[in-house]
Amino acid sequence: MAHRKPIIGGNWKMNTNLATGATLAGEVATGCRDLIDACDVAVFPPFPYLQAVGLALGQQGLILGAQDVYHESDGAFTGEVSTTMLLDLNVQMVLAGHSERRHVLGEDDELVNAKARAGLAAGLTVILCIGETLEQREGGQTEEVNVRQLRGGLAGVSAEEMRGVVIAYEPVWAIGTGRTATPEDAETAHRAIRGALGELYDGAVAEATRIQYGGSVKPENASALFAEEDIDGFLVGGASLKADAFVAIVKAAAIPARSAV
Numbered sequence: 001m002a003h004r005k006p007i008i009g010g011n012w013k014m015n016t017n018l019a020t021g022a023t024l025a026g027e028v029a030t031g032c033r034d035l036i037d038a039c040d041v042a043v044f045p046p047f048p049y050l051q052a053v054g055l056a057l058g059q060q061g062l063i064l065g066a067q068d069v070y071h072e073s074d075g076a077f078t079g080e081v082s083t084t085m086l087l088d089l090n091v092q093m094v095l096a097g098h099s100e101r102r103h104v105l106g107e108d109d110e111l112v113n114a115k116a117r118a119g120l121a122a123g124l125t126v127i128l129c130i131g132e133t134l135e136q137r138e139g140g141q142t143e144e145v146n147v148r149q150l151r152g153g154l155a156g157v158s159a160e161e162m163r164g165v166v167i168a169y170e171p172v173w174a175i176g177t178g179r180t181a182t183p184e185d186a187e188t189a190h191r192a193i194r195g196a197l198g199e200l201y202d203g204a205v206a207e208a209t210r211i212q213y214g215g216s217v218k219p220e221n222a223s224a225l226f227a228e229e230d231i232d233g234f235l236v237g238g239a240s241l242k243a244d245a246f247v248a249i250v251k252a253a254a255i256p257a258r259s260a261v
Helices: 018-032 047-057 083-088 099-103 109-121 134-138 142-153 183-200 203-208 219-226 243-260
Strands: 007-011 040-044 063-066 093-096 125-130 165-169 211-213 233-236
Touching: 007 093, 007 211, 007 243, 018 040, 018 047, 018 243, 040 093, 047 063, 083 109, 093 109, 099 125, 109 125, 109 142, 125 142, 134 142, 142 183, 165 183, 183 203, 183 211, 183 219, 219 233, 219 243, 233 243
Parallel strands: 007 040, 007 233, 040 063, 063 093, 093 125, 125 165, 165 211, 211 233
Antiparallel strands: none
C-alpha cells in the first residue's frame, strides 16, 4: 500500500474538557511532529473545543477534524453546525456516518449522504464511516451491509470528488468493546469495500481511495492490522485519548510507510 499515504484519525467523541483537550492536542502534535511526512494525522475533538484544539495543534501539520456536520449552510437548525462554521475554525476534515450517529442517533444512509456531499462541496475531506453490527456479522451480512452503506453514502459523489473521500470500516461490534477484528477478517472486509469502489467508479478510484479500520485499535494490534494490503490507517477511539498510545499507533503506520518509499 506504499502508493496510498496512511491516515490515522483520533475520534475523541464526547470526552475531554477545554483544558485537557488542549493539553492532549499539544502532546499529540509534539509526538507526531516527525511522522507527518509519512502519515496524515487528524484529531476530532468535541465541537466546543475545536478552536482551542486547533490553536494547540499550531502549525505542525496535523489535521483538525470535526465529528459531524449538518448538510445546510445556514438557517433555522437549532443545535446544528454547518460547513461554513467549521471552515471558519480551520477545520479540514469531517466524519460522516459514524456508527454512533447511525445506531444511537438514528441517522440513515440518505442523511449521511447529504452530510458527506455538503462536506465535499465545501472543500472538506470526508471520512465516510460504514460497518456492520454483531447480529449482521453473525448473519453473514458483513459485505452486504458495507456495500449498501457505501453506495448510499456515496450517492451522487463523482469520481473527481472521491479524491476528498476516505472510507472508515468500523465493525460496530468492535467499537469500544475491546473486541477487534483479526487482521485477516479486517482485510477481507477492506478488500470487498475496495472491490465495491471499483464497481461504483473504476479501478483507479478503488486503488487510490484510502480505507481505514476502526474498532478497538491499540498499540498492541496496530502493526499487525496495518501490515494488511488494503488497510490504509485507523480511526481510533479510546486509545486516541492518551497521547502516548495514539502516537504509538501513528508510528505503527508511519514507520513502515516511510521505509517503503
